[in-house]
Amino acid sequence: MKTSSVTDHARFVARALARTQDEPLWLQEFRRQARQRWQAMSPPTLRSEAYRYTNIKPLLAERLGVVTGKSTLPPTAYAPLLDAAEHCCVFADGRYVRTQGAALPQGVQCVRVQQAISSGALCAQQLQASEDYLQLLNDICFDDGIYVQVAAGVKLAQPLHLIFVNTAQAAGNAMFSRNIIDVGRGAELQVIESHYGLTADSYLSVARTVINVGEGGDCALVKFQHEGGGAYHFSAVEGQQQQDSRLSLLNISYGGRLARLDSSIEQLAKGAHCDFRTLYLGKEQQVLDNCAEIKHLAVEGTTQQRVRGIVRDRARGIFAGNIRVPRQAQRTNAEQLTKNLLFGKECAVYIRPQLQIEADDVQCSHGATSSRMAAADLYYLATRGIDHRHAAQLLCRAHVEELAQDLPIASAQRFFDMVLAHFLR
Amino acid sequence: MAVIVPQPLLNITDLQARVDGHVVLRDLNLTVNRGEVHAIMGPNGSGKSTLAGVLAGDSAYEVVKGRVVYHTAGKALDLLELDVDARARAGVFLAFQYPTEIAGLSNAVFLRSAYNAVCSEQGRTPLDALDFDDLLQEKARQLQMDKGFIYRPLNAGFSGGEKKRNEVLQMAVLAPQLAILDEVDSGLDIDAVQIVAKTIDSLRTEHNAMVLITHYHRILNFITPQHVHVLQQGRIVASGGSDLARRIENEGYENKLSH
Ligand SMILES: Nc1ncnc2c1ncn2[C@@H]1O[C@H](COP(=O)(O)OP(=O)(O)O)[C@@H](O)[C@H]1O
Ligand SMILES: [Mg+2]
Numbered sequence: 001m002k003t004s005s006v007t008d009h010a011r012f013v014a015r016a017l018a019r020t021q022d023e024p025l026w027l028q029e030f031r032r033q034a035r036q037r038w039q040a041m042s043p044p045t046l047r048s049e050a051y052r053y054t055n056i057k058p059l060l061a062e063r064l065g066v067v068t069g070k071s072t073l074p075p076t077a078y079a080p081l082l083d084a085a086e087h088c089c090v091f092a093d094g095r096y097v098r099t100q101g102a103a104l105p106q107g108v109q110c111v112r113v114q115q116a117i118s119s120g121a122l123c124a125q126q127l128q129a130s131e132d133y134l135q136l137l138n139d140i141c142f143d144d145g146i147y148v149q150v151a152a153g154v155k156l157a158q159p160l161h162l163i164f165v166n167t168a169q170a171a172g173n174a175m176f177s178r179n180i181i182d183v184g185r186g187a188e189l190q191v192i193e194s195h196y197g198l199t200a201d202s203y204l205s206v207a208r209t210v211i212n213v214g215e216g217g218d219c220a221l222v223k224f225q226h227e228g229g230g231a232y233h234f235s236a237v238e239g240q241q242q243q244d245s246r247l248s249l250l251n252i253s254y255g256g257r258l259a260r261l262d263s264s265i266e267q268l269a270k271g272a273h274c275d276f277r278t279l280y281l282g283k284e285q286q287v288l289d290n291c292a293e294i295k296h297l298a299v300e301g302t303t304q305q306r307v308r309g310i311v312r313d314r315a316r317g318i319f320a321g322n323i324r325v326p327r328q329a330q331r332t333n334a335e336q337l338t339k340n341l342l343f344g345k346e347c348a349v350y351i352r353p354q355l356q357i358e359a360d361d362v363q364c365s366h367g368a369t370s371s372r373m374a375a376a377d378l379y380y381l382a383t384r385g386i387d388h389r390h391a392a393q394l395l396c397r398a399h400v401e402e403l404a405q406d407l408p409i410a411s412a413q414r415f416f417d418m419v420l421a422h423f424l425r
Numbered sequence: 426m427a428v429i430v431p432q433p434l435l436n437i438t439d440l441q442a443r444v445d446g447h448v449v450l451r452d453l454n455l456t457v458n459r460g461e462v463h464a465i466m467g468p469n470g471s472g473k474s475t476l477a478g479v480l481a482g483d484s485a486y487e488v489v490k491g492r493v494v495y496h497t498a499g500k501a502l503d504l505l506e507l508d509v510d511a512r513a514r515a516g517v518f519l520a521f522q523y524p525t526e527i528a529g530l531s532n533a534v535f536l537r538s539a540y541n542a543v544c545s546e547q548g549r550t551p552l553d554a555l556d557f558d559d560l561l562q563e564k565a566r567q568l569q570m571d572k573g574f575i576y577r578p579l580n581a582g583f584s585g586g587e588k589k590r591n592e593v594l595q596m597a598v599l600a601p602q603l604a605i606l607d608e609v610d611s612g613l614d615i616d617a618v619q620i621v622a623k624t625i626d627s628l629r630t631e632h633n634a635m636v637l638i639t640h641y642h643r644i645l646n647f648i649t650p651q652h653v654h655v656l657q658q659g660r661i662v663a664s665g666g667s668d669l670a671r672r673i674e675n676e677g678y679e680n681k682l683s684h
Binding site for chain 2 (some may be wrong): 377379381386
């Protein structure tokens with residue numbers, strides 16, 4: 001007999017919902033509505049526009065559970081991700097375990113989401129209901145994560161690091177996290193969000209981070225996705241920018257068997273700047289899917305979007321980027337550039353760059369390239385004594401170099417080093 | 426009086442090579458001893474770059490027959506059997522006629538990788554980034570290269586002359602036993618030729634050797650070769666001392682076939 005996997009997921013959802021009875025009524029209602037929408041929806045297929053290149057069937061066939069036992073996570077297990085200067089909040093298998101590293105300055109509130117909910121610091125509107133099949137699951141099931149609020153004018157000198165580690169306990173289970181970041185007027189914050197897998201077994205990790213950058217504020221988010229080899233990872237970043245604010249995003253997608261990242265940024269008031277960078281490095285049979293939508297809803301906004309991908313073996317890299325400049329967004333300056341490097345013939349990239357421009361007084365450009373590793377480049381390096389593996393490493397490094405320049409968080413350099421060294425091992 | 430016995434570094438015998446099915450090198454014989462500079466001159470299309478490419482291991486060229494023996498560390502290696510990178514680590518260096526541009530790869534990072542690859546093979550100590558920087562800057566000064574060059578992406582956006590200087594900078598850093606310089610003087614103005622040539626000349630020792638491929642005589646005003654060969658249609662048609670280069674300068678290549 002064939003089990004309907006979707007039914008199986010529904011059973012999982014019912015179980016997850018049963019845990020939410022002590023929550024405030026508004027949240028229970030929020031989840032109930034999400035569940036209703038989710039049930040009314042059929043899972044996306046290759047015919048769905050947003051999932052054209054990403055087949056989630058294998059995920060739908062997985063039987064998922066929730067983590068029940070207690071996770072053990074010694075700090076040594078995730079030490080390679082750390083930087084001593086950072087304030088770290090550590091989660092194991094979706095559950096908060098500890099805080100370590102540097103202290104946070106005055107004017108910064110950093111608490112677990114449940115705490116922010118029960119204290120009334122968070123309301124339904126800040127949670128923002130989703131339309132996406134997997135992110136709706138997050139709406140229904142999320143039960144941990146961080147709420148950060150930086151008061152007006154407060155500038156953090158060191159990054160805040162949210163580390164989500166999935167241990168052997170994660171195998172066969174689903175984890176949901178929700179982070180909400182509020183950067184006040186003229187405030188500055190740097191956040192690193194790492195997802196790190198210690199198991200090669202399959203599991204599902206669905207993460208969502210919502211960022212609001214107040215007027216003249218400056219927020220940088222580095223997302224480092226290094227899940228285990230069997231992981232399904234679905235992440236969303238939703239950003240809203242006020243006047244003259246700055247939002248810098250750097251996504252590094254490296255791990256997982258299937259990883260999808262949806263970014264959506266809205267510039268709500270004039271003069272906002274968005275620096276958007278994505279790097280994906282796919283090998284073996286990985287599918288790394290990246291979607292980004294940037295909406296300029298006010299005048300004089302700027303966006304610089306840079307995407308670099310490298311794929312090898314039979315991996316697939318996907319980038320669908322859309323920059324929207326409606327009529328009201330005059331004097332927008334937006335630039336999108338995607339460059340891909342492919343090893344061999346069996347890997348592939350699918351690129352869909354889009355600019356939707358209705359305003360007439362704008363400067364917008366986009367470009368996309370895909371090329372195979374050049375034999376002439378490898379030869380030149382070989383004539384200098386550099387062996388093939390090292391030469392390929394140097395060329396990969398060269399390919400991503402532009403992304404690694406002037407990083408919004410300087411210490412994020414270590415993630416580049418880590419993935420590039422590992423990618424061609 | 427002590428007799429100086431020449432120490433062979435490279436023996437090429439009956440070398441024949443094809444590119445795209447056309448034979449471009451025919452029955453080429455050449456012996457290069459340590460301490461020697463050989464100039465190879467010849468008109469366009471005569472096979473000079475092909476010879477350089479075959480020695481470096483460019484897979485575009487197919488060796489049909491012949492042998493190339495390279496003597497190093499007391500061993501006689503079959504050069505054609507070695508991979509491109511292994512040849513380089515054994516001390517063979519090619520300065521390209523048309524160097525490759527690689528955007529995003531810093532000259533300094535690239536060269537340190539090369540230097541350390543060569544060093545580790547030859548039992549020398551690898552250098553860390555700071556020590557290597559000192560070495561690189563010293564060599565760049567000698568070539569009167571702007572310091573900024575060494576941190577720029579490898580050859581990307583360099584002018585023709587800058588690329589050539591950068592090839593010589595690499596040679597100076599890697600200190601090869603056998604340097605093959607393919608038209609390292611083309612694209613340089615006369616002052617630059619002098620600077621580059623003097624640097625190359627200063628790298629001559631009794632242990633290494635150079636094969637200087639050139640179209641023009643002018644670089645030979647600063648580097649005096651012991652041997653000059655004229656390559657025409659894939660064959661060495663004349664060999665002589667440095668005066669041969671002078672004669673070619675005056676008379677052109679035309680007459681050389683009949684000698
Ligand atoms: N990659 C190639 N494909 C086809 N023909 C080539 C190639 N490289 C060289 N040749 C031919 O081989 C001959 C020798 O070329 P080359 O060695 O570059 O000459 P030189 O360096 O003396 O000017 C020329 O006739 C040239 O057209
Ligand atoms: Mg040539």
